[in-house]
Amino acid sequence: MELKEKLISSFMAFEERVDVDSDLHDVRTEAFKNFENKGFPTKKEEAWKYTSLNTILKNDFSVFPKKENAVEFSEVKKYFIHEIDTYKVVFVDGVFSSFLSSTTHDGLDVCLMSSALTKPKYKMVIDEYFNKVANKEESLTSLNTAFAYEGAYINIPRSKVVEKPIEIINFSTGTEAALLVQPRNLIIVGENAHVQIIERHQSLNDNPVLTNSVTEIFVQKRAIVDYYKIQNDNLEASLIDNTYIAQKEQSNASVHTFSFGGNLTRNNLNFYHQGEHIDSTLKGITIIEGKQHVDHYTLVQHATPNCESHQNYKGIFDDKSTGVFNGKIYVEKEAQKTDAFQQNNNILLSDKASINAKPQLEIFADDVKCSHGCTIGQLDEKAMFYMQSRGIPQKEAKALLMYAFSNEVIESIKIPAMKARITKIIAMKLGVNMGFDL
């Protein structure tokens, strides 16, 4: 059975399980209709020109895992930022693991989407925010909405500074031959509140996994959100990450995406401005090899005056790996005094690696500052010889250059333990044992 057909029958089964009388049911049904009409995106669509899901969709994915799987903390400790105390919302094969999690309702909500979607006390919040910034036209987002049931629900009240970071981790154990998981996260950050969130998807064995994740983030007035995505999964794991961020006036939101592994990774990262003096930051480091594929598809919708956006993506591609960077900046007529910056630098380490980079600026206001720069190059041979002549071996010299190349992004990581972790992963990726204390 084709995956789409399977999803149609699964949706009917799913509907029976959930409350069909709720408003939510209408949202899900409408979303499913949109998916049914549009189907999975193909390379014929401009937005998916360089990324094909065909091969992945041939897997016979289970849509609901058949049994709950226990995972020992010792087995997965390394995937957490365990050096520091954090809140944790952990899922195993899409099912919440209370054992691995550390949630709270004390002064803030760090808990489960399934509770938020079903318990009456959350109804007002859900009505106001659920599926409100997610793109209702986008078929994979619709597919996620149709099956939206589990994920992290985070609600930070006004003026709350959350002292420890929140980790959202999705493990897949591979007990299913192939698994489709669709986490749905809702994050609301109240006025003047401040929170740091780390998200990770991690497969624990070699069976294929496809994650189609949707995260909606609402950043209220003057709130600050720092969001980090660690994508360092194994070669059978594919990820489609759809993140939608709505920002109110004077808020500051940043998303750092570290794409170091996986089979196919597609990041749809969307920022929408709903007030003046907003600051948005989108940064990423991609280091891949083999036949891996990473596609960054970003959108910043400047709809209001006096806002800033800063994009900086670095990519290093080895072997036959492929990358895509499509960065869209849309400046509406009202959005005067916009300051939008976009930079995308790439290094190809092999003749067979490739990157398709496409900055896309659509500007309808006349008093704006928009700039973009894109480079694709090879490793600087002169710099290599210079470093080697000082006694730094070729491999280490290469690693140091790669690290220096990525450093602009690394240095803006605000959680020191996270920064140390990323540095360590990069050293591992580059096959060197050295501290990059730059």
Place this chain on the structure above:
Amino acid sequence: MLSIKNLHAGIEDKDILKGINLEVKAGEVHAIMGPNGSGKSTLSAVIAGNENYEVTDGSVELDGEDLADLAPEERAHKGVFLSFQYPVEIPGVSVTNFMKTAINESRKAKGQEEMPANEMLKLIREKSELLEIDRKFLSRSLNEGFSGGEKKRNEIFQMAMLEPKLAILDETDSGLDIDALRIVANGVNKLKSENNAIIVITHYQRLLDYIVPDFVHVLYNGKIVKSGGKELAYELEEKGYDWIKAEN
């Protein structure tokens, strides 16, 4: 220490060095002079192991060991140092951390422990004072946005840090004003000892007023066509290179 015999080398199909012979002993300073395009920079690049140049004949030996099969970093570990005519800018890597990495990689290659942090700091302080380098300068990205003089001074600072057996200074005087030249030369002179050797590659005699050579060689058209004492440098300064060209 350094023994170059019948060295032929070139780039792609072009022969540049056409049979160089040179013996350098510990404690000596040799100057190699010559007009543009005579092969001076090629000679330094070949000794340092730049793989863009192909050695077609002859040999380069350091303390009796043939360097032919050694990578640039292995030559560095054995004590070869090249001060670049055009030092490369490396954004994102600070001078300090570049030096830390270089020293510790060399130690690693020799089976030694990494240098303790306090010792490293002491060494950096000592050597930066020798070259009159401001501390702030050390945290800047390597060579990025440095003036010509700063780059050259930084090269000699690296030489001071690495304490090479054989240092080749490739046109270290170019781009230096008289004060910087004095500082750089003073640094080099302080590093000079009975156990190391220095090859100064230069177009002009000016630097040789400060770093006094024991021997001067004239390189022309890929060969050493004349060797002598330091007075040869004055002769070249006075007469120019035309008489060398005429004789060859």
